[in-house]
Amino acid sequence: MKIKYLKIVGLILTVMVLLIACSSHSSGKENGDNKSVELTFMYWGSNDEKQAVQQMLDSFNKSHPDIKVVGQHVTGDYNTKINTLMASNELPDVAYLSASLARKWAKEGKVMDLTEYETAYPELASRVPQSYLYYEPGKHIGNTTAAEIIMMFYNKALFEEAAVELPPSEAEKGWTWDEFVEVAKKLTKDSNGKSPDQPGFNPKNIVQYGVSIPTNFNGWLPIVQSNGGDLTNEDGTELTLNTPEAKEALEKIHDLIYKHHVAPTPVQMENMPATSVSLQTKKVAMAIDGQWALLDIAASGIDLGTAVLPYFKEPTTIFLAGASVIFSSTEYPEEALEFYLYHNDPEQVDLFEKGLWMPIQEEYYTDEEKIASWTDNDVHPEDYKEAAIDYLVNHSVSAPEHTIVNWDEVNTALEQALDQYWTNAKSLDEVLSEAEAAVNPVLDGKFPTE
Incomplete structure (x- = not known):
């Protein structure tokens, strides 16, 4: 009788322990601790x-x-x-x-x-x-x-000083590339206050650039895509920067630096302060950058404007x-x-x-x-809705980091090749040939978009 009683008590205790354990595991909560x-x-x-x-x-x-x-x-x-x-x-x-x-x-x-x-x-x-x-x-x-998205920021005071019309905030009214270059010239100054389109301009002593533009894909890809070019073919297995449309856009960006002298070289960019400080200290009048830069730019206290990117055929930016x-x-x-x-x-x-x-x-x-x-605050300029919100909704294309399989490897190989072009060490044809040899073997398609 005693043995039977002990077995019953033991069974009851076992069941109670199991119930407590299950309750604790299923809810993830301990008694008295929320x-x-x-x-x-x-x-x-x-x-x-x-x-x-x-x-x-x-x-x-x-x-x-x-x-x-x-x-x-x-x-x-x-x-x-x-x-x-x-x-x-x-x-x-x-x-x-x-x-x-x-x-x-x-x-x-x-x-x-x-x-x-x-x-x-x-x-x-x-x-x-x-x-x-x-x-x-x-x-x-x-x-x-x-x-x-990638967009453009500018210091309104420098436009007023140069008596130049402000950049468009609506994509449909965006500058053509040639219009953009002409404005950038007027906003570029050497130490004597001369612009690239004036006699006596000294390209070796520029104190204010018309624009800064990153030489990674954030800067050049939306411009390439606006001209009908793209990074790869549709299935993401072949680099396509060697097309006439892509090459034209890359050459035009290169010209900003070495022909028109309205943008700093990559080496100069490395030694310049962040976009917020460059705009504030009047080292640049316009800056192409990610929307995220607004956090620091707004804190700098300048009279800030936002605008869409210049384009060739279709207004385009990238979502990233x-x-x-x-x-x-x-x-x-x-x-x-x-x-x-x-x-x-x-x-x-x-x-x-x-x-x-x-x-x-x-x-x-x-x-x-x-x-x-x-x-609706002091951070976002009045033109922000058109320059950023409408731009994202109606004119943004997913960045390659969102679409290309093996993007990290692809981007590393691509930048190593293109850096030689942006530093003016090699011609575009030489660089694109090297890029194809390095990038094509690691391209492995695209991720689905739905």
């Missing part, structure tokens, strides 16, 4: 971005007492850090990631497929089309963290941004998704109002009240 589900969020960015992200984390944790998210801000080589964590199986739950690496890891099953959550979370299906990161047809891992992903290794996918949807909500993060980011939610481009919520 913050037992802990997530880690790894991200990059400046101190301003770090402060804004931390405010967002504090707000999320306060409004979600059952979830605690701990931020991990990385200031060094982010890719090296995340690859090290991948190798040691110590990945965060949610993180920033380059768009190229995000899709690579998605195909390997290391990043969560969010397509299946669209029914339960409708907000996943109402975002800017270019922001989706598809890794297989019909399957995506979510979106870019924000939206960004880093990704935010949920790793498949997370123990709490639904809680991670809840945070994922929160972390770049314009109502929760002030980086949209401050000028670093543009939203990925479609309503912030179509609803006038929503548009005003992030642009």
